Amino acid sequence: MADRLTQLQICLDQLIQQFNSTINYVNTSAEPSLLDDDDVNSYSNMAANAPLPQSQQQRQQQKKQQEPQQEIEQPQQQSNPESKSISPPKEKVSFDNVINELCTDLILKSRQIKMLIDSLPGIGVTPNEQMNLINELSDKLQAIEEERIQKIKEKDNLLNLLESMIKEVVNGITETRI
Numbered sequence: 001m002a003d004r005l006t007q008l009q010i011c012l013d014q015l016i017q018q019f020n021s022t023i024n025y026v027n028t029s030a031e032p033s034l035l036d037d038d039d040v041n042s043y044s045n046m047a048a049n050a051p052l053p054q055s056q057q058q059r060q061q062q063k064k065q066q067e068p069q070q071e072i073e074q075p076q077q078q079s080n081p082e083s084k085s086i087s088p089p090k091e092k093v094s095f096d097n098v099i100n101e102l103c104t105d106l107i108l109k110s111r112q113i114k115m116l117i118d119s120l121p122g123i124g125v126t127p128n129e130q131m132n133l134i135n136e137l138s139d140k141l142q143a144i145e146e147e148r149i150q151k152i153k154e155k156d157n158l159l160n161l162l163e164s165m166i167k168e169v170v171n172g173i174t175e176t177r178i
Contacts, residue, residue, distance in 0.1 A: 008116045015109045022102045029095055 002010070121130070 004116055004120055008113065008120075011109060011113045011116060015106070015113060018102070018106055018109060022106065025098065025102065029098075 125133075
């Protein structure tokens with residue numbers, strides 16, 4: 001598992017990617033609208049009045065083609081007493097659902113980043129306490145390294161003892177055969 005700083009960097013990269021994907025989705029899927037209450041010809045609202053990209057023009061043409069079909073279906077639904085409530089178009093509901101899901105993903109990722117930041121050392125710890133902790137860890141590491149060197153020496157001694165015992169057994173076997 002990666003250390004906390006690497007995890008934090010990965011989460012930040014993922015958050016940036018999610019922001020980018022969300023903005024791209026809104027940019028390509030949302031209906032153009034005025035940004036503020038200024039005049040329609042103001043600079044801030046010119047984007048809403050700009051010609052539509054080809055993909056959005058195709059979508060609007062498809063909608064217009066589907067409208068006559070929906071008008072045929074609506075009288076049938078109006079005769080049904082259960083369908084008295086007016087529901088928003090399916091595309092609007094779908095767009096809103098996707099936006100809610102994307103927002104939830106962004107919120108969860110930002111909470112994950114906050115938890116990683118909170119788990120980082122140094123917050124609420126003075127530099128002296130950090131140095132003391134580093135010194136303690138360094139002392140523990142030196143003790144473990146000395147123990148490791150001692151165990152290596154012990155292993156080498158045991159190997160030498162085993163080798164000498166094997167030589168004695170081999171010599172004993174050869175002497176009995178001669």
